Amino acid sequence: MAPRKKLPVLLLPILIILLLGAVVLLLRGRPVTLERILTQQGYTIVSQTETVLTITLSREQMPEGFPEDVSISQSEGELELLLLQEGGTSLYLTAFARADGASGTLHAVIEPRYALSRDGGQLLLPYQVNEDGSVTAGLSIDSGSILADGEARPDAVTLAAQAATGRFDLYVDRALFLRSDALTFQIGPFYHLTYEPS
Numbered sequence: 001m002a003p004r005k006k007l008p009v010l011l012l013p014i015l016i017i018l019l020l021g022a023v024v025l026l027l028r029g030r031p032v033t034l035e036r037i038l039t040q041q042g043y044t045i046v047s048q049t050e051t052v053l054t055i056t057l058s059r060e061q062m063p064e065g066f067p068e069d070v071s072i073s074q075s076e077g078e079l080e081l082l083l084l085q086e087g088g089t090s091l092y093l094t095a096f097a098r099a100d101g102a103s104g105t106l107h108a109v110i111e112p113r114y115a116l117s118r119d120g121g122q123l124l125l126p127y128q129v130n131e132d133g134s135v136t137a138g139l140s141i142d143s144g145s146i147l148a149d150g151e152a153r154p155d156a157v158t159l160a161a162q163a164a165t166g167r168f169d170l171y172v173d174r175a176l177f178l179r180s181d182a183l184t185f186q187i188g189p190f191y192h193l194t195y196e197p198s
Helices: 002-029 034-038 174-179
Strands: 043-058 068-071 081-086 089-099 102-114 121-125 140-148 157-162 168-173 182-197
Touching: 034 043, 043 081, 043 089, 089 121, 102 121, 102 174, 140 157, 157 182, 168 174
Parallel strands: 068 089
Antiparallel strands: 043 182, 081 089, 089 102, 102 168, 121 182, 140 182, 157 168
């Protein structure tokens, strides 16, 4: 009879270990999302380093028919042009057309896309991640850095909006873009964020 009484006592630690193992497996089995990384659910943010990006829009890189002479509301999602790739982040120009209500202005939509890894990595974000998982956005364009064919053009590009998703919209001087080979500008701050599983 004595061995039977000891059996339940031995089973309790084994059951606790199995339960903890199941919880770990369930958490590890959840998909990696940007939200989980930013709120540090199963991931730790190791560092964030501020940087400024240089972006070039050139007529040569545009597919035939872009920028479109239709309004931006009619052309969103019609373009898929990779502008920059760094770490697990790619920036795509997804629309480039006449701004609604402004025939002399082009509206450019730039969207970040992320390749997330369970093993950690580095992302380029258009906002800073705060300790509580919220974000602080503050993109601006350095008007002193805007160049069209190497010539300073401080009013050629303006930031129209920045969404919580990281997408940002620009207004570009249409006449200047169409007569220039390339329009280059600096935008920031962006943040190199390094994360790892916790």
